[in-house]
Amino acid sequence: MSDHHHDDARRLETLAELDILDTPREHAFDRLTGLCRKIFDVPMATLTFIDGHRQWFKAVDGMADREGERRPAFCNYAIRENEPLIVPDTHLDPRFADNVLVHGRPFLRFYAGAPLRIGGVNVGTLCAMDTRPRAFSAHEVAILEDLAAIAIDELMLRNLSMRDSLTGALSRRAFRGEGERLRALAERHGHKLTCALLDIDHFKSVNDQYGHAVGDLVLSKVVEACRAVLRESDVIGRLGGEEFGIVLPHASLADAMAVLEKLRATVAGLSIESPCGAIRVTASFGAVDFMPGMPFDTMLERADLAMYAAKNNGRNQVIAWVEAAPSAAPTLRRVFKAGQIAFNAGRSTFDCTVRALSESEAALDLISTAELPEHFKLAIASDGFSRACRLTARSDKRIEVAFV
Known part of the structure; x- marks a missing residue:
């Protein structure tokens, strides 16, 4: 594996641990981009993270977009540097003179980006940008680095928080800690746990x-609807953007399935009043019961597999992991890898992020799926993986494929 692909793999692993992508805007990060605009007197500032196929803005000030294609992104260059990337005039820099972001919206002429380094890998950047060329002094570089260090501190504090600020559910870290505590109690006293x-x-x-x-x-x-159904002793935590974990102590799998079915029906019955009118959603559930000696991480992995089975079987349902019947468990496993799609004999390529993978199929995220053909090749450089694919499902930004 090349150093570049190794860094890609490490960055995606760190981003998965941070659980920051596709999360709502947060005041602490919005303040940082606002400060960047004011301190440096620039029209645009972003706090940017790079996954397999895009740059995604956790905070953005001065632009309407929340994401963009990875390849032309200036931040895609900045994450490869150990020091801030400063481009006083993009028209005079051969790396960017022909860049689509220079000659098209947002018409960048100046860029300054300080890398966000966590766990020995750059996961993103704090950026100040202008539509006019300008100088950037050593003093200003130092200020940008200080602001980037504050962003890193905020990211780490966010990861340590006990509660999700939006929903009031436990944070990912707190949920895993409480789940392990309840698992240990179930092991010690012989209680049921799902x-x-x-x-x-x-x-x-x-x-x-x-x-x-x-x-x-x-x-x-x-989450509010789920709490109305769950007992005081039950635990709910936010694990990702729209994914939540639930622990039901003193509940057999059969009892838990009845509770989860009630949760499913409750969510499906919600009519959520919004400025855009009433919104209705459904949810898919995966469940697993505790077996002696089973780590809590294994329970999460198996519940995740069962949840994917619910997704694959049509969504809006509850499926349990059944050890004795592996055919009831899905083959897809959740991953987070940088990939590349190629067609037209390799002349056309798109970056993608591989979100689920099995021996026979995969789920991929892209900036847009509009121009994608029915057949192409998928490569995952970090794994030395390359397979021909046939498209089986398509939405605006995600596709599902079968290997052929």
Whole structure:
């Protein structure tokens, strides 16, 4: 594996641990981009993260977009540097003179980006940008680095938070800690314990169609509805953008399945009033019961597989992991890898992020799926993987493929 692909793999692993991508805007990060604009007197500032196929803005000031294609992104260059990347005039820099972001919107003439380094790898950048060329002094570079260091501190504090600020559910880290505590108690005292994952179906479409403010409202209302059904002793935590974990202590799998079915029906019955009108959503659930000696991480993995089975079987349903019947468990496993799609004998390529993978199929995220043909090749350089694919499902920004 090349150093570049190795860094890609490490960056995606760190981003997965941070659980920052596709999360709602947060005041602490919005303040940083606002400060960048004021301090440096520039029209645009972003806090940017790079995954397999795009640059995604956790905070953005002065631009309407929340994401863009990775390849032309200036931040895609900045994450490869150990020091801030300063481009006083893009027209005079051969790396960027022909860049689509220079000659098209937002017509960049100046760029300054400080890398965000966590765990020995650059995961993103804090950027100041202008439509006019300008100088950037050593003093200003130092200020940008200080602001980037604050962004890193905020990211780490966010990861340590006990509660998700939007929904009030436990944070990912707190949920895993509480889940392990309850697992240990079940092991010690011989109690029943069931773990489940809940994933809101087609949530990206909600954000794309109605905006992130409505998406945030949907998340809050779903958690509120679930809490009304769950017992005080039950635990719910936010694991990802629209994915939640649930732990049901002193509940057999059969008892838990009845509770989860009630949760599913409750979510499906919600009519969420928003400025865009009433919104209705459904959710898919995967469940697993505790077996002696089973780590909590294994329970989460198996609940995740069962949840994917619910997705694959049509969504809006509850499926349990059954050890004795592997055919009931899906083959797709959740991954987070940088990939590349190639067609026209390799003359046309698109970057993608591989989100699920098995021996026979995969799910991929892209900036747009509009120009994608029915057949192409998928490569995952970090794994030395290359397979011919046939498209089996398509939405605006995600496709599902079968290997041929």
